[in-house]
Amino acid sequence: MDKVELLSPAGDLERLKVTLLYGADAVYIGGEKYSLRANANNFSLAEIREGCLFAHKLGKRVHLTLNIVFHNEDMEEVEDYIHEVVDCGIDAFIVSDPFIISYIKSHFPQVEVHLSTQNSTSNYKAVEYFQEEGVDRVVLARELSKKQIQEIVEKSKIDIEVFIHGAMCTCFSGRCALSNYVTNRDANRGGCAQVCRFQFQTTEEKDFTMALKDMNMAEYIEDLIEIGVKSFKVEGRMRSLYYLATVIGTYRAIIDSHYDHTLTEEKMKVFQERLDRVANRETSTHYFMKKADYTDQYYSGRGELSNQDYLGQVISYHDDLLKFYERNYFEVGDLIEVFTPAGDHISFVVSELYDEKMNPEMVARHPDQIYYLKQHFDVSIPEYSMLRILKRKED
Amino acid sequence: MKLLVECSQKEQLYLDSIDGIILPLEGFSVESVLSFSMDEIKRIKRESHCEVFVKLNKNFMNEDIEDLKNILIELDQLKIDGVFFYDLAVLQIKKEMHLMLPLIWNQTHMVNNMKTCNYYHSKGVEYALVGKEITLEEIHEILEGTSMKIMVEVVSRPSVAFSKRSLITNYYHDLQKEGGNSLTVTEGVSNRSFRLLENEDGTSFFLDTITNGVGVIQDLYRWKTSYIVMREYGMESFFGELVHDTKDYIQKNCEDSSYVLKYQKLGDYTNFFFQKTIYRVKKNG
Numbered sequence: 001m002d003k004v005e006l007l008s009p010a011g012d013l014e015r016l017k018v019t020l021l022y023g024a025d026a027v028y029i030g031g032e033k034y035s036l037r038a039n040a041n042n043f044s045l046a047e048i049r050e051g052c053l054f055a056h057k058l059g060k061r062v063h064l065t066l067n068i069v070f071h072n073e074d075m076e077e078v079e080d081y082i083h084e085v086v087d088c089g090i091d092a093f094i095v096s097d098p099f100i101i102s103y104i105k106s107h108f109p110q111v112e113v114h115l116s117t118q119n120s121t122s123n124y125k126a127v128e129y130f131q132e133e134g135v136d137r138v139v140l141a142r143e144l145s146k147k148q149i150q151e152i153v154e155k156s157k158i159d160i161e162v163f164i165h166g167a168m169c170t171c172f173s174g175r176c177a178l179s180n181y182v183t184n185r186d187a188n189r190g191g192c193a194q195v196c197r198f199q200f201q202t203t204e205e206k207d208f209t210m211a212l213k214d215m216n217m218a219e220y221i222e223d224l225i226e227i228g229v230k231s232f233k234v235e236g237r238m239r240s241l242y243y244l245a246t247v248i249g250t251y252r253a254i255i256d257s258h259y260d261h262t263l264t265e266e267k268m269k270v271f272q273e274r275l276d277r278v279a280n281r282e283t284s285t286h287y288f289m290k291k292a293d294y295t296d297q298y299y300s301g302r303g304e305l306s307n308q309d310y311l312g313q314v315i316s317y318h319d320d321l322l323k324f325y326e327r328n329y330f331e332v333g334d335l336i337e338v339f340t341p342a343g344d345h346i347s348f349v350v351s352e353l354y355d356e357k358m359n360p361e362m363v364a365r366h367p368d369q370i371y372y373l374k375q376h377f378d379v380s381i382p383e384y385s386m387l388r389i390l391k392r393k394e395d
Numbered sequence: 396m397k398l399l400v401e402c403s404q405k406e407q408l409y410l411d412s413i414d415g416i417i418l419p420l421e422g423f424s425v426e427s428v429l430s431f432s433m434d435e436i437k438r439i440k441r442e443s444h445c446e447v448f449v450k451l452n453k454n455f456m457n458e459d460i461e462d463l464k465n466i467l468i469e470l471d472q473l474k475i476d477g478v479f480f481y482d483l484a485v486l487q488i489k490k491e492m493h494l495m496l497p498l499i500w501n502q503t504h505m506v507n508n509m510k511t512c513n514y515y516h517s518k519g520v521e522y523a524l525v526g527k528e529i530t531l532e533e534i535h536e537i538l539e540g541t542s543m544k545i546m547v548e549v550v551s552r553p554s555v556a557f558s559k560r561s562l563i564t565n566y567y568h569d570l571q572k573e574g575g576n577s578l579t580v581t582e583g584v585s586n587r588s589f590r591l592l593e594n595e596d597g598t599s600f601f602l603d604t605i606t607n608g609v610g611v612i613q614d615l616y617r618w619k620t621s622y623i624v625m626r627e628y629g630m631e632s633f634f635g636e637l638v639h640d641t642k643d644y645i646q647k648n649c650e651d652s653s654y655v656l657k658y659q660k661l662g663d664y665t666n667f668f669f670q671k672t673i674y675r676v677k678k679n680g
Contacts, residue, residue, distance in 0.1 A: 038675045068674075071529060072508045072536045096505075099514040122454045125463075125484035132487075141454065143559045151457045171600075172454055175481075176556040177504045180528045180672050181602055182585045188504055188528075191674030200580035200589075204570060208580045210562050292560055299569040 003259055005231040008248045011238050012041045016051045018384050019244045021341035023252025026061035028094060030237060033081060034074065035065040038190030040238050045084055052089030061091040067116035069188035070097050079103060086111055098133060105134040112136040114161065120172040124155040131158045139233065142168060143287050150227045159230035164217040165247055166235025168286065170196035170210045211298040216283035218272055221254050242310040245386050246278040253343055277309055309388045311336060317381035322373040324387060331363040333393035340385040347390055348375055396616045396623060398642050399546065403428045403627040412639045415446035415476065423466065424450040426554035426599045428592060428628045437473060446476040452501050453596060455482045464488050471496040477522060486518060497521040503554065504528055509540030516543040524624065527553045531611055531668040535618055544621035549608030551626035553666060556600040563593040579603060601628065607661035611668050616649040
């Protein structure tokens, strides 16, 4: 049986590598043009080529977003660009414009085309339209229930992809130009200013807000697999390495545990806790089991929390010495955890900490500086393993 | 060039002054303040001499599809002059059922370039209502670059967003108050206000400023635009006079400058006709 695909965002080459190492089956990236995150550190052609080589060596795939809503001027060079990125080795395009779909399909039938969620496809008949246009996969609207997704999967002959985790738009994707009208930034060409997270005055005593809680579908991953969804997409091309490592690593573990029949309630509790700790907003499953309602929104500002759990990123581990870049303050005596791309999670109390010149330290307090931890581990702790706090000693 | 109108009150449809009317169908259209039952549409089609267009611009769910099929068949038999659509299910059903019904590509913020217009034209879509977030120059390029019949919305409080969520209900739930189905909200920094309208399909956002495109009608006429569109919402007190004068202006080849002067009173907001949106706010790297 083919496993469901776990599809991760990657805002740059480092994220691409990390997220594939942490268990994503494929990544989606944006090039320097035509992607809906115009202000992310998008990929140059050389980086796309390198990313594809890296992914393909691991037997994984790279999808490129080409999902802006095109104006005439955007069309001028897009055909050349498509040729260039196909040459770099990408496996699939994520597209919203049907002209672009037809162009790619007529010139590069070997490359997959996925219909972007920007089209907010919400029924089997619309899927059928794109199926007949040669689209290989449809990314569904985020406004659908389990029953609706199931019916679409049953009635469609092409792959169906759904979002499982991350930030949500308040309006239907593609059906919102609030950013254009409030900030003059084009929502549908990658400039969205996230106006749905702004506050608005009314004649009432409290401001109007419509910001949404993030999506977290961990508890329904098994349902989605059983329904027959082919790909699970995580949102967040602009998210941190730590966030991606945690979220992708956790979903990898959930999916693998499902397939090897080891997913217990206890394990799910641990997985859910990991996802909750890395989240900077509350989460919801939105439309999946009910009509979205009052409980899925925030009513006071943006509702974001800063996360101090992330302590460091591992550079190397030899002779019981763990070398890492520090990210957040911690000290000797704290209970921390190292987690690896292979899925190992090892907790320990910090006993010996050194600066880059091997002077003993009691605290790590300088973000981006190199430190060492002396600690024995029975497993390999490779580069891009991550450190996080579990319990501070004063707690 | 024809004048197409979407009204906001059933009592006054201006049928004698206009070339065509847009009738949003109850339960199948969004981003409109008024909708019509199928019986009302049939009656208007029977009784009026103007063109009758029906708006079916919802994002449809699976459970809508059978009804949508029946409606499209009925509208086809009625020989409706055109159906505005957002969801590609409409085009797929037209294709499957071999309907003759003319379609208008109306993906609100997406109708922005000529190549995609030509794509839809090749699929049997006759008209496109261009997006409101493109410039007049871009509209001109589209008009030059496609043989599709182009519609341009020139006067309205433009619809700017649509959510499936009950945002007004949720807001009043939080306030623990009874609220209605409409609300005006203002973003403080830009000072932009929006009118929100909620029904069982979700919440529509309208800019609370009138787009005054009266000054571009002459260019659109010269460029052989097929239709200009005016929407009444928020202009009820003078809309009848506006459509009458506009029709007269078009009949006189859009050369009467007193018409443009008269409607300066609609304000100087011209939406994106002369303003380009930006989307890259910092350099890569």
